Amino acid sequence: MGNWKMNGLKAHLGEVETIGGIAADHREVDVGLCVPATLIAAAAQVRGGAFIGAQDCHANASGAHTGCLSGAMLAEAGASWTIVGHSERRQDQGESNSDVAAKALAAKAAGLNVILCVGESLDVRDAGDAEAVVSAQLLASLPDGAAADWLAIAYEPIWAIGTGRIPTMEAVDVMHRALRGALASRIGAEADGMRILYGGSMNGDNAAELMAIADVDGGLVGGASLTAGKFAPIIEAADGVVA
Numbered sequence: 613m614g615n616w617k618m619n620g621l622k623a624h625l626g627e628v629e630t631i632g633g634i635a636a637d638h639r640e641v642d643v644g645l646c647v648p649a650t651l652i653a654a655a656a657q658v659r660g661g662a663f664i665g666a667q668d669c670h671a672n673a674s675g676a677h678t679g680c681l682s683g684a685m686l687a688e689a690g691a692s693w694t695i696v697g698h699s700e701r702r703q704d705q706g707e708s709n710s711d712v713a714a715k716a717l718a719a720k721a722a723g724l725n726v727i728l729c730v731g732e733s734l735d736v737r738d739a740g741d742a743e744a745v746v747s748a749q750l751l752a753s754l755p756d757g758a759a760a761d762w763l764a765i766a767y768e769p770i771w772a773i774g775t776g777r778i779p780t781m782e783a784v785d786v787m788h789r790a791l792r793g794a795l796a797s798r799i800g801a802e803a804d805g806m807r808i809l810y811g812g813s814m815n816g817d818n819a820a821e822l823m824a825i826a827d828v829d830g831g832l833v834g835g836a837s838l839t840a841g842k843f844a845p846i847i848e849a850a851d852g853v854v855a
């Protein structure tokens with residue numbers, strides 16, 4: 613899944629169209645782009661084989677929430693997915709774990725699939741507490757009724773986002789196993805099928821190795837999803853892992 617964050621104008625819809633065409637050639641892989649809300653409707657017109665997603669969803673279905681968008685609005689515009697709980701929103705908008713769980717439930721109620729993000733700061737990583745802290749964050753953010761047919765998790769170490777740095781493959785493996793275990797402690801066997809994506813400086817050079825890790829089921833990709841040229845090798849790497 614690509615996350616365009618606060619990037620993209622109508623001039624960039626050609627990238628959506630090209631990525632949609634590549635997605636159509638890789639049907640074994642679920643490919644999507646979470647574009648700015650202003651582009652959802654137009655992107656949905658040219659999406660080809662790619663899903664279109666939003667980047668946030670309000671916890672309420674309607675009401676006096678100036679500047680916010682409900683799940684129904686996002687779905688009507690053409691989104692079939694939304695991200696909730698991205699670290700940039702947790703930080704910039706002060707979203708708490710319970711806010712994130714409420715947003716996920718509201719998105720599900722509107723028929724959206726959801727990617728719920730978790731991840732640790734560099735201080736937490738350096739202190740050696742990352743698995744415990746992120747597992748606790750996940751369980752505190754997990755909505756009631758969490759199930760693999762509508763919810764995916766994205767593990768994004770905050771210090772790896774947009775920095776070109778990634779954890780060692782071993783560290784990713786250890787974290788994803790821990791998150792799978794945390795999920796299992798709450799939802800039992802349903803955890804086996806829930807996709808856990810890795811995010812944070814994934815690119816065409818590291819995607820294959822990251823996605824070959826047993827409990828890594830895909831990627832949440834920022835910068836390298838902005839152009840078809842950079843996103844295509846990641847889609848191809850995912851297809852190679854599926855094959």
Ligand SMILES: O=C[C@H](O)COP(=O)(O)O
Pocket residue numbers: 615698768772773774775776811812813814832833834835836
């Ligand atoms: O949502 C995507 C992530 O924050 C990763 O961003 P990045 O690939 O630019 O590091």
